[in-house]
Amino acid sequence: MAAQNLKHALFCAFITIIIAYPILGLNLVAEGTSVKLEGANTATVVNVFLAAVAVFLFQVFRDNIMGVFGKVPNLNPLANRGPVSQEKRLLMERVFFVAIILLALVWPFIVSRGAVDLATLVLIYIMLALGLNVVVGLAGLLDLGYVAFYAVGAYTFALLSQYFGISFWLALPIGALLAALFGFVLGFPVLRLRGDYLAIVTLGFGEIIRILLNNWTSLTGGPNGIGGIPDPTLFGMEFGRRVKEEGNVSFHETFGIAYSGEHKVIFLYLIALVLAIFTLLVIRRFMRMPVGRAWEALREDEIAARSLGMSRTAVKLSAFTIGAFFAGFAGTVFASKQGFISPESFVFLESAIILAIVVLGGMGSQVGVILAAIAVTILPELAREFSEYRMLIFGAAMVLMMVWRPQGLLPMRRIQIEIKEQG
Amino acid sequence: MLVLENVHTHYGKIEALHGVSVEVKKGEIVSLIGANGAGKTTLLMTVCGSPQASSGRVILEGRDITNEPTSQIMRSGIAIVPEGRRVFSGLTVEENLHMGGFFNTKAEIRKSQDHVYDLFPRLKEREHQRAGTMSGGEQQMLAIGRALMSKPRMIILDEPSLGLAPIVIQQIFEIIGQLREEGITVFLVEQNAHQALNLADRGYVLETGRIRLHDTGKNLLANPDVRNAYLGG
Numbered sequence: 193m194a195a196q197n198l199k200h201a202l203f204c205a206f207i208t209i210i211i212a213y214p215i216l217g218l219n220l221v222a223e224g225t226s227v228k229l230e231g232a233n234t235a236t237v238v239n240v241f242l243a244a245v246a247v248f249l250f251q252v253f254r255d256n257i258m259g260v261f262g263k264v265p266n267l268n269p270l271a272n273r274g275p276v277s278q279e280k281r282l283l284m285e286r287v288f289f290v291a292i293i294l295l296a297l298v299w300p301f302i303v304s305r306g307a308v309d310l311a312t313l314v315l316i317y318i319m320l321a322l323g324l325n326v327v328v329g330l331a332g333l334l335d336l337g338y339v340a341f342y343a344v345g346a347y348t349f350a351l352l353s354q355y356f357g358i359s360f361w362l363a364l365p366i367g368a369l370l371a372a373l374f375g376f377v378l379g380f381p382v383l384r385l386r387g388d389y390l391a392i393v394t395l396g397f398g399e400i401i402r403i404l405l406n407n408w409t410s411l412t413g414g415p416n417g418i419g420g421i422p423d424p425t426l427f428g429m430e431f432g433r434r435v436k437e438e439g440n441v442s443f444h445e446t447f448g449i450a451y452s453g454e455h456k457v458i459f460l461y462l463i464a465l466v467l468a469i470f471t472l473l474v475i476r477r478f479m480r481m482p483v484g485r486a487w488e489a490l491r492e493d494e495i496a497a498r499s500l501g502m503s504r505t506a507v508k509l510s511a512f513t514i515g516a517f518f519a520g521f522a523g524t525v526f527a528s529k530q531g532f533i534s535p536e537s538f539v540f541l542e543s544a545i546i547l548a549i550v551v552l553g554g555m556g557s558q559v560g561v562i563l564a565a566i567a568v569t570i571l572p573e574l575a576r577e578f579s580e581y582r583m584l585i586f587g588a589a590m591v592l593m594m595v596w597r598p599q600g601l602l603p604m605r606r607i608q609i610e611i612k613e614q615g
Numbered sequence: 616m617l618v619l620e621n622v623h624t625h626y627g628k629i630e631a632l633h634g635v636s637v638e639v640k641k642g643e644i645v646s647l648i649g650a651n652g653a654g655k656t657t658l659l660m661t662v663c664g665s666p667q668a669s670s671g672r673v674i675l676e677g678r679d680i681t682n683e684p685t686s687q688i689m690r691s692g693i694a695i696v697p698e699g700r701r702v703f704s705g706l707t708v709e710e711n712l713h714m715g716g717f718f719n720t721k722a723e724i725r726k727s728q729d730h731v732y733d734l735f736p737r738l739k740e741r742e743h744q745r746a747g748t749m750s751g752g753e754q755q756m757l758a759i760g761r762a763l764m765s766k767p768r769m770i771i772l773d774e775p776s777l778g779l780a781p782i783v784i785q786q787i788f789e790i791i792g793q794l795r796e797e798g799i800t801v802f803l804v805e806q807n808a809h810q811a812l813n814l815a816d817r818g819y820v821l822e823t824g825r826i827r828l829h830d831t832g833k834n835l836l837a838n839p840d841v842r843n844a845y846l847g848g
Contacts, residue, residue, distance in 0.1 A: 482717065489703055489714050496701035498665070500717055501689035501765065 201251030205244040212240045288559055289472075296465055300458040308454075308461050310573060312529055315464035316522045318565040319471045321549040322558065323518030326475060328547065329556035329604070330484065331511035332491030333382075334391040336543055337398025340378075341371040341516040343538035345523020347405060350418040350533050360424035360528050368520035374401075375516025379509040386494075398543055406535040417534025421527050423456055424463055431456035464525050471518050472558060478514065479558075487511050488556075552593055554600025563601050616641045616769055616800050617662065617693075622671035624654075624661045631657045633824040634671065639769070644791065644801040646811040646832065648845055649821035655804045656698055658821065659773050663695055664688045676768075690718055694767035698774050700758040704747025708738055711746050711757055715764030724764065731760035734790060752783035759790065769800040776807045788814055808845035812836045820845075 217237050219230045231237070250257065300308045320342060327335045348367035352358040358366075382393050405412050412418065423431055429443040443459075444451040478484050486507045489497040498504055527533050545568060553564030571589060575582035617639040624632040631654050639645045649655050661668050662675075664685040673681045680688050689695070694715075703711050712731060716724040732739040735756045741749060746757055755775055762770055772791065776784040788810050794801055805811035812818050815832035820841060828835060835841050 485710075485714065486717070488706070492703040492705055493701050495697055496703060497714075498685050499663070499689060499695045499697050499701070500715055500761070501686050502717060503684070503686035506686075 197252055197254065201248045201254075204251045205248035208244040208247045209240065212243055213237075216240055285559060292562070293469065300461050305454050305457055308457050309529075310570065312457075312461045312464045312525075314566055314569045315461070315468045316526050316529070317546070317549060317569050318468045318562055319464075319518055319522040319525070320546045321553065321561045321565045322468075322471050322475055323515045323522070324546050325550050325553075325556065325558070325561050326478070326487070326518075327511050327515035328550050329561070330479065330491065331487040331508065333508065333511060334387065335394045335512075335515070336391045336540075336547065337378075337394035337396070337401075338515070338519060338546055339538045339540070339543040340398040340401035341375055341519035342523040342526070342542065343401050343405060343535075344371040344374050344516075345520030346527040346533050346537070347412065347418075347523075348520070349524045349527045350421050351411070353422055354418055354420070360422065360524070364521065364524045367524040368517050371520025371523065372513045372517035375512040375514075375519075376509060378516075379512040382512075383505055383508055395540070395543075398538075398540060402535050402538050405538070413534075415534060415536070417532055417536070419532040421531050421533070423531070424460065424528055426459060431459055460525075460529050464529075467521055467525060471521065472562075475514075475518070476558065483507070483510055548590065552590070552600055554603035556604035557600065557602050560600050560602030560604070567601075616643075616676060617802065618672075618674040619658070619662070620672045620674070622658075622661060622668045622673060624657055624666055625669045626657075626666065630669075631824055632661065632668075635821070635824070635826055637819055637826065639800060639802050641800055642795065642798060643816045644795050644803060644814055646803045646805060646815035646818040647821055648805055648808040648811055648818060648841075650844070651806075652823075653821045654824045655821055656773060657824075659695065659771055659802075659804055662688075662693075662771065690765075692766075692768040693771065694762035694765050694769075695771040696755075696758045696762045696773060696775060699777060700751070700754045702746040702754050702757050702761065705745060707743050707745055708749075708757055709742050711761050712738075712764050715761035717765075719765065723766070727764045727766055731763055734763070734793065735760055752779050752786070755779060755783070755787060756790075759787075763794075763799075767799065769802065770794065771802045771804075773804050774806060775803070776805060776810065784810065808841070809836070812841075 217232050217240055219232050221228045221230050296311075299311055303311075320338070323341075324335065324338045327333050327338070345367040348370045349358075349360065349363040352363050352366065353360075378394070378397050382390050385393055406414055408414070409416075425431075425440060426443060429446055430440045431443050442451075443455055486497070486502050487510075489500070489502065490504065490507050494504065497507070526537070530537070549564045549568050550561055552568065553560035553562070572582055572586050575585045578585055617637075619635055619637040621634045621636055622632055623630060623634055635654075635658060637645075637647070637658070647655055647658065657666075660666060662673055664680065664683055664687075668681050671681070672679055675688070675691065675693060678691070680691070703714060706714070709728070712728050713724060716727055719727070732742075737753055738756055738760055741753065746754060749757070759770075759772070759775070775787050775791070779787065784807065791801055791803065792814060803811055803815065812832040812835050818828075818830065818832045818835045819826050820828040820835065828838065828841065830838065836846075
């Protein structure tokens, strides 16, 4: 055991040097037209070796260190809590939702513009995560290309406004329906697939959409993206300083208040909030309808579900379609918020982050997913002062999270155990 | 009630059933016995349309269901208790039963649920317990109860005795006998040949994808070949 640990530790230290030395210890210096390789100063090299020693020591005493970590979960106040009764849990959930919605409503009026902007982004991620939660958390279909539907929603709005001058409110349902159609179409080839194979196909689909957007320059503008996407209007009132479209009036003139750039930001936030609540309620409804139970049954045991007469085709397609619909929603809001979109916004990392939100939040649990969406969006912002190390901190937080709470922040609970006295 | 006419079934290029003909009449218990790999489960799955028969016909109550999709077949008065129970382990007993009555109205579900609890009082005791935390025998009861929730006219059981204690097997077989008295046709697939043939009106012996013997349950029990091959002499 000890010998094995030592061997493993040596190997890890060696890998650390191999990785760290070329990156930190060697510098490329431009001299005229040629590039020269130079060793970095001694302090850096020493640091690299110190890091290797640290890795070595950690690996040698890994069992002891992890043993100490293993005792930490007692810090978690929720860890040893007994099961809560069904009514109490429902009540708690309702109180939580009402509190968070109230907070969300007053939020834009008490904080800075930047915070409102960030909150809008959080809401977009909440919509995305709630949508993906249907596919991954409830139906148990691992979808790694979810960002494709997000892109479809965003590009639908961008293209429609660019070529046909269609407004946000009309584009919103069109974008969502088109994304749902894409979800439906993707559903067909993946019907027979499960687990890893499904993940690979959806991953491929996500890339296809992104690469298509990147290369179809004549339509989508390729890597240059599409700019000048209009802001949403409120019953024909625009939020810009000057009215862009004929027949519209501006918001600040109608109400006789001074122009402020904040109005638009707050309005977008409120739209995102309303749509996020809509998403939440609709999916909640679906979860309690037979189709929601069918998703769960299919996730739990496909053969058993089919033996009860459920159609695998219908159940899987409905999950994909509904999940994609809400991604289209989020995409339209995103396009409107940014005013400019390019394929850059829809890379695989986005899919991974949305999936991470669902997993961190606890598969299938809506409260958990909302909390995780807030955490995952805000954490990198908070960690901004650590500049280049912020992704490192983000990653470390996720690893620790998975060590301590592998079931997610607030896992979906179906606990209904009633211990009856033996008589 | 259920007729299989010269059914051939393939997995890819491999033929698992070489022209099997079986008939189950209304109100009967029919047992199908055979060794590992004889094609028992394949035969049942063919009835359910997954995989579908490559030739021959499967007729349920006069209707040709050979090429119907599984979901359609499972909604037409036939229910299967799949091999290895396959209850929804994360769901409670009650929720499992409700899944069984997925296509029925609420009133019907309540009625069949009470009926299932009458048959299996043990399930009533465990109504709010997660299915995965129950013993094998209880899970098997739940699997049968779940199949009964759709009020089938015919029930197919795939190895209900698999991995259970002898005393529990005894209980399960008693319940199967009770089902017949309620007028439900039973098609039973078993490796536990003695019990299965004892209970059955008629029996079939399946060997490497072909029906070798077909007789009443009592005669098969007395048949020296069957005794040698399946009943340990």
